[in-house]
Amino acid sequence: MINEKQYLTQLSEEMVEGAKYAVLPGDPKRAKDLAFMLDPNAKFLAFNRQHGSYLADIQGCKVLIVSTGMGCPAISATTVELHKLGLQFFIRLGTSGTIREEIELGDICFTRAAIKLDGISREYIEEGFPAVASFSLTESFIKGAKSENIPCHLGLTASSDTFWPGQERHDNYSGYLIKELQGAMAEWQALNVANFEMEASALLALATVLDVKAACFCGIIAKRTASEVPSHEGKRLAQLHWEKTLKAGLIVDMKKRGFIK
Amino acid sequence: MKKAEVNEVLYHIGFSTEMIEHAEYAILLDDIKYVERLAKSIDKNAKFVAENREYLSYLVEINGEKVVIVSTGFGAPPLGIGIEEMAMVGLKKYIRLGEAGAIQYNLNVGDIIVSKGSIRKEGTSRHYAPMNYPAAASFELTQAIRAAAEEIKMEHRVGITATVDTLWPVANANNLFDRINAEKYDETLTKWRKEKILCVDNAISALFTMCNVFGLESAAILDIVLRNFDDRDVINGISYSEEERIAKWSKLVPLALTKYMQMWG
Numbered sequence: 001m002i003n004e005k006q007y008l009t010q011l012s013e014e015m016v017e018g019a020k021y022a023v024l025p026g027d028p029k030r031a032k033d034l035a036f037m038l039d040p041n042a043k044f045l046a047f048n049r050q051h052g053s054y055l056a057d058i059q060g061c062k063v064l065i066v067s068t069g070m071g072c073p074a075i076s077a078t079t080v081e082l083h084k085l086g087l088q089f090f091i092r093l094g095t096s097g098t099i100r101e102e103i104e105l106g107d108i109c110f111t112r113a114a115i116k117l118d119g120i121s122r123e124y125i126e127e128g129f130p131a132v133a134s135f136s137l138t139e140s141f142i143k144g145a146k147s148e149n150i151p152c153h154l155g156l157t158a159s160s161d162t163f164w165p166g167q168e169r170h171d172n173y174s175g176y177l178i179k180e181l182q183g184a185m186a187e188w189q190a191l192n193v194a195n196f197e198m199e200a201s202a203l204l205a206l207a208t209v210l211d212v213k214a215a216c217f218c219g220i221i222a223k224r225t226a227s228e229v230p231s232h233e234g235k236r237l238a239q240l241h242w243e244k245t246l247k248a249g250l251i252v253d254m255k256k257r258g259f260i261k
Numbered sequence: 262m263k264k265a266e267v268n269e270v271l272y273h274i275g276f277s278t279e280m281i282e283h284a285e286y287a288i289l290l291d292d293i294k295y296v297e298r299l300a301k302s303i304d305k306n307a308k309f310v311a312e313n314r315e316y317l318s319y320l321v322e323i324n325g326e327k328v329v330i331v332s333t334g335f336g337a338p339p340l341g342i343g344i345e346e347m348a349m350v351g352l353k354k355y356i357r358l359g360e361a362g363a364i365q366y367n368l369n370v371g372d373i374i375v376s377k378g379s380i381r382k383e384g385t386s387r388h389y390a391p392m393n394y395p396a397a398a399s400f401e402l403t404q405a406i407r408a409a410a411e412e413i414k415m416e417h418r419v420g421i422t423a424t425v426d427t428l429w430p431v432a433n434a435n436n437l438f439d440r441i442n443a444e445k446y447d448e449t450l451t452k453w454r455k456e457k458i459l460c461v462d463n464a465i466s467a468l469f470t471m472c473n474v475f476g477l478e479s480a481a482i483l484d485i486v487l488r489n490f491d492d493r494d495v496i497n498g499i500s501y502s503e504e505e506r507i508a509k510w511s512k513l514v515p516l517a518l519t520k521y522m523q524m525w526g
Contacts, residue, residue: 025500028314050334070314071338073426073427074334094419105277117384118384119337119385120426123382161337161341162341162385162388172263173344173345173348178389181388198338230272
């Protein structure tokens with residue numbers, strides 16, 4: 001049914017107007033900012049739970065922006081709903097901490113593939129199933145970022161179901177990490193991981209299962225080799241960079257696929 | 262244990278110890294839309310505290326004690342982040358109000374389940390304790406909830422539940438993603454049914470595990486919103502009265518907290 005609303009997002013097929021692109025930030029405020037950045041006449045669609053939804057128009061091509069809330073369960077449930085409404089290209093955009101010295105605050109970090117430190121991917125795929133981004137979609141956003149001279153990197157991302165222990169932050173309430181996670185950051189560094197965040201693995205693996213395309217890029221707001229705490233200056237710069245990357249990348253991708261001229 | 266400065270506003274939850282007036286009790290909800298209504302039906306002088314991302318908070322008074330009502334969003338990861346920060350601002354006792362899908366055939370929509378422990382089938386609690394560590398509720402808080410429910414003659418069941426990262430396992434899959442998992446889910450549900458597991462939710466095993474690790478107390482009251490075996494489109498067909506739910510919670514929870522304060526506080 002074209003007007004049947006999905007349980008969590010409260011969106012229907014009718015409301016998304018045939019949009020193929022879904023931009024997925026975590027924060028509802030960020031969803032609003034991104035929508036109006038892409039299109040000053042963006043349309044507000046719905047607000048339910050942590051999902052704020054907006055529809056933007058880029059040269060006649062519709063882009064749906066929906067905040068997922070934090071974590072792999074939330075981005076999975078959102079993606080399953082949007083897939084039912086016909087969305088085909090999923091772009092997760094968020095904040096992240098890097099564990100590599102050469103990546104700076106404010107830089108954009110693209111995920112080529114993700115380490116599954118989450119629970120939900122255990123539910124539908126085996127442990128060795130790789131969570132890999134759509135290379136064609138990712139390529140468009142790298143081109144977009146480069147055309148805007150944004151400092152960017154491409155690498156492996158560790159997606160954790162927790163903000164503290166799974167990302168080896170020691171400044172949590174108890175100050176204790178279970179043995180299995182002590183020294184995890186050094187191990188991920190040695191295994192060539194670039195950054196930590198909380199959603200990529202679920203989105204990328206799910207996209208393969210659903211046969212849709214997904215990409216993920218994050219603005220770096222913490223240099224974990226130096227600090228456990230997010231930086232405000234880093235966040236300001238990161239926002240500027242992901243906004244430019246998103247807009248330029250969407251246009252590159254839409255042209256590549258023939259949606260716009 | 263880490264304690265935040267009294268005026269330190271924490272990054273995700275957006276409030277400080279000062280802003281919640283040194284409260285030690287919290288009522289946790291998943292859905293942001295119930296926070297204000299529940300707060301005002303418990304205490305007409307309820308005060309807005311903060312809103313950031315999925316975390317909306319109000320401060321109420323129950324039996325002379327300050328109690329914060331906070332939404333923590335969908336699933337265990339944002340609940341886990343919330344618990345870390347709420348613990349840092351001094352909150353020590355948590356009652357979670359949530360939704361669940363029934364596993365046992367004799368449960369119906371609207372039934373109340375008090376969970377005394379939950380199967381850990383989510384990813385968050387794995388980062389806090391090995392898998393043989395129990396996601397068990399606080400004895401004291403749970404007994405206070407039972408005593409309150411008995412006093413107002415509110416029917417309820419106490420037992421073991423399960424917590425998962427997916428939306429509730431779907432018995433009659435009717436879309437691509439659910440279909441891929443349908444067989445496995447069906448097996449799991451049948452097994453859990455035999456093991457007397459009552460219902461399945463998205464958060465509480467992470468809450469119970471973390472509170473046990475941190476030496477804090479938590480309990481959960483779950484509302485059955487669907488039956489995981491009815492022959493219909495399970496998720497989108499959910500129907501319940503929001504009015505009834507708020508009325509039920511605002512009757513049961515303040516009385517349970519009052520009883521807790523009298524017995525153990």
